[in-house]
Amino acid sequence: xxxxxxxxxxxxxxxxxxxxxxxxxxxxxxxxxxxxxxxxxxxxxxxxxxxxxxxxxxxxxxxxxxxxxxxxxxxxxxxxxxxxxxxxxxxxxxxxxxxxxxxxxxxxxxxxxxxxxxxxxxxxxxxxxxxxxxxxxxxxxxxxxxxxxxxxxxxxxxxxxxxxxxxxxxxxxxxxxxxxxxxxxxxxxxxxxxxxxxxxxxxxxxxxxxxxxxxxxxxxxxxxxxxxxxxxxxxxxxxxxxxxxxxxxxxxxxxxxxxxxxxxxxxxxxxxxxxxxxxxxxxxxxxxxxxxxxxxxxxxxxxxxxxxxxxxxxxxxxxxxxxxxxxxxxxxxxxxxxxxxxxxxxxxxxxxxxxxxxxxxxxxxxxxxxxxxxxxxxxxxxxxxxxxxxxxxxxxxxxxxxxxxxxxxxxxxxxxxxxxxxx
Amino acid sequence: xxxxxxxxxxxxxxxxxxxxxxxxxxxxxxxxxxxxxxxxxxxxxxxxxxxxxxxxxxxxxxxxxxxxxxxxxxxxxxxxxxxxxxxxxxxxxxxxxxxxxxxxxxxxxxxxxxxxxxxxxxxxxxxxxxxxxxxxxxxxxxxxxxxxxxxxxxxxxxxxxxxxxxxxxxxxxxxxxxxxxxxxxxxxxxxxxxxxxxxxxxxxxxxxxxxxxxxxxxxxxxxxxxxxxxxxxxxxxxxxxxxxxxxxxxxxxxxxxxxxxxxxxxxxxxxxxxxxxxxxxxxxxxxxxxxx
Numbered sequence: 119x120x121x122x123x124x125x126x127x128x129x130x131x132x133x134x135x136x137x138x139x140x141x142x143x144x145x146x147x148x149x150x151x152x153x154x155x156x157x158x159x160x161x162x163x164x165x166x167x168x169x170x171x172x173x174x175x176x177x178x179x180x181x182x183x184x185x186x187x188x189x190x191x192x193x194x195x196x197x198x199x200x201x202x203x204x205x206x207x208x209x210x211x212x213x214x215x216x217x218x219x220x221x222x223x224x225x226x227x228x229x230x231x232x233x234x235x236x237x238x239x240x241x242x243x244x245x246x247x248x249x250x251x252x253x254x255x256x257x258x259x260x261x262x263x264x265x266x267x268x269x270x271x272x273x274x275x276x277x278x279x280x281x282x283x284x285x286x287x288x289x290x291x292x293x294x295x296x297x298x299x300x301x302x303x304x305x306x307x308x309x310x311x312x313x314x315x316x317x318x319x320x321x322x323x324x325x326x327x328x329x330x331x332x333x334x335x336x337x338x339x340x341x342x343x344x345x346x347x348x349x350x351x352x353x354x355x356x357x358x359x360x361x362x363x364x365x366x367x368x369x370x371x372x373x374x375x376x377x378x379x380x381x382x383x384x385x386x387x388x389x390x391x392x393x394x395x396x397x398x399x400x401x402x403x404x405x406x407x408x409x410x411x412x413x414x415x416x417x418x419x420x421x422x423x424x425x426x427x428x429x430x431x432x433x434x435x436x437x438x439x440x441x442x443x444x445x446x447x448x449x450x451x452x453x454x455x456x457x458x459x460x461x462x463x464x465x466x467x468x469x470x471x472x473x474x475x476x477x478x479x480x481x482x483x484x485x486x487x488x489x490x491x492x493x494x495x496x497x498x499x500x501x502x503x504x505x506x507x508x509x510x511x512x513x514x515x516x517x518x519x520x521x522x523x524x525x526x527x528x529x530x531x532x533x534x535x536x537x538x539x540x541x
Numbered sequence: 542x543x544x545x546x547x548x549x550x551x552x553x554x555x556x557x558x559x560x561x562x563x564x565x566x567x568x569x570x571x572x573x574x575x576x577x578x579x580x581x582x583x584x585x586x587x588x589x590x591x592x593x594x595x596x597x598x599x600x601x602x603x604x605x606x607x608x609x610x611x612x613x614x615x616x617x618x619x620x621x622x623x624x625x626x627x628x629x630x631x632x633x634x635x636x637x638x639x640x641x642x643x644x645x646x647x648x649x650x651x652x653x654x655x656x657x658x659x660x661x662x663x664x665x666x667x668x669x670x671x672x673x674x675x676x677x678x679x680x681x682x683x684x685x686x687x688x689x690x691x692x693x694x695x696x697x698x699x700x701x702x703x704x705x706x707x708x709x710x711x712x713x714x715x716x717x718x719x720x721x722x723x724x725x726x727x728x729x730x731x732x733x734x735x736x737x738x739x740x741x742x743x744x745x746x747x748x749x750x751x752x753x754x755x756x757x758x759x760x761x762x763x764x765x766x767x768x769x770x771x772x773x774x775x776x777x778x779x780x781x782x783x784x785x786x787x788x789x790x791x792x793x794x795x796x797x798x799x800x801x802x803x804x805x806x807x808x809x810x811x812x813x814x815x816x817x818x819x820x821x822x823x824x825x826x827x828x829x830x831x832x833x
Contacts, residue, residue, distance in 0.1 A: 172657070173758060178657060179657055181656070181657040181658060337801040338801050339801065340806075342805055343764065344753050344762060344763075345753075347680070348550055348557075348797035348804065351546070351553055352546075375751070375753060378664070379682055379751075379752045380670070380671050381671050397658070397661060398660070398661055398755075399661060400662050400663035400751070402669075403662055510661065510677065
């Protein structure tokens, strides 16, 4: 902090001619630069700040996220933009909650971003949502799945597009109940040691309790763990019937590879897996039943068209994070177009009124007004036997949509009684 | 029963320590000969993993394990010739900076060549599975890995202690001027040691590729552990590194047995305690270049 020097600013001297000229010239300069800038803004790009992890244990997923959102931006701009203005999506590595929060503040304050989007880490999303709340600006949390984010920590300015942990547990749970793999069974769980994992464990315990399963052990695992052998020994000591994973990112890949290496006999199931982590596992390592929000084999015309376009552009099929970022930008563009505005309050009101969105699935999705999460179908999937896969991308078998067609979408979501969100 | 579980973690920790050793020993070797703390060591480990996955797609698993360290070792020749050689006699801070920069460049290069997404790699089915000895469970593959590490360790020890090559290297570490006065050019020996160190890192990468995620930042991940091991053991000490690697493996296993979430933190606590009681590491000698 600079000290105030008594001689630096004479207080009571009349305005000199020289000073008056300076002020005049300054004012002229401001009007010359400032006003046209305001006018120009009308046709300028709509700037969207996109934060996603590009390094660390979720970095793999972030690469897909960037491909998805940028592809949506290109398509929207090729079709004339939003209200005649092009979209400009600036993607940056969010790194960790601290950095994510600093970057979010800078994007709103200095970079002139109108909306914040992105994230995969629930912890970083939580930090960004606080920035959005302080600044009263829209933040669309695209990839994080923690229930807490839509529950205790929900706020007026955050909307969540991915399925929450409870839905993932229910999607897999439905398949497990059908296969008689829950009631009376002993579950050993392994849990990612941060807000997402803790949250998923809570949802899993609720499910076990509700269906008479026994929870025999849990291991909390730091996100930077690469060697799981000590944990595998502890799982063996617990002698479960089923090994159940609440892990995230590279943790899942490392675990399934080492589980296959040790050749432990119990079936694995998991309440969280991204397709990219499955692809990274290598042939013969992954098994069990898992949940997903979307998979490229989904059989709807819109989804197939998206997969084909993505393949043309990138030479590979899109992962679920590419999909979610793609549809999220599309639905934001739709909201801006329909409200003819980029104003946060108007957009929030629009989403809260229950507008329907085509998200390339069998059923349309909508934001639930009282907790701001996107209500949509989910799916369980299983792993193809070695040798059955036709390509390196084709290793999973997608199950039928959950909930079944004759049930309302909200039955797999936490109810008002279960979700402590108050906006 | 509890005691058996604890013993099981100890034995598993020793096996894991063997794998840490492979990475840390190369790091220590390059330091003891050239006085350079090679922060890009992890990059050679990552390269070893990627190259082995590529080779195994064409030639199969075993040739990949053998050829990948050779290929990466050749890169080590260039590394020594064009980069390290300029820093052997320079201020240590310069070599720290240049190798740190190189690590970042290498990670980005891997990203450009292979993409940010991890690449799949599997063990051959014959190597999967566990061996149960009494009440102890061992991964069959890790036992094999331990055998390879033991063989490499014995080979390096023999090379340094029992051959003419080792004689010159050891003399070069202690009295480089005297060695030069005797008319022996140290440079080729330095290069050979760098190739050995880098090759060991690559071998480590190739061996763990089938049981861990092969991704661009894997080098940075292992570097932390390798560095902790070397610091605990004492920079430049052969047996110090062996002892520290095994100790870190066992302490980590035991910690996980009692408090599963504290596993990764345990090795830093161990390093903290060792440095507090013995700043030069367990078996380290006083390093003049660093303790002027």
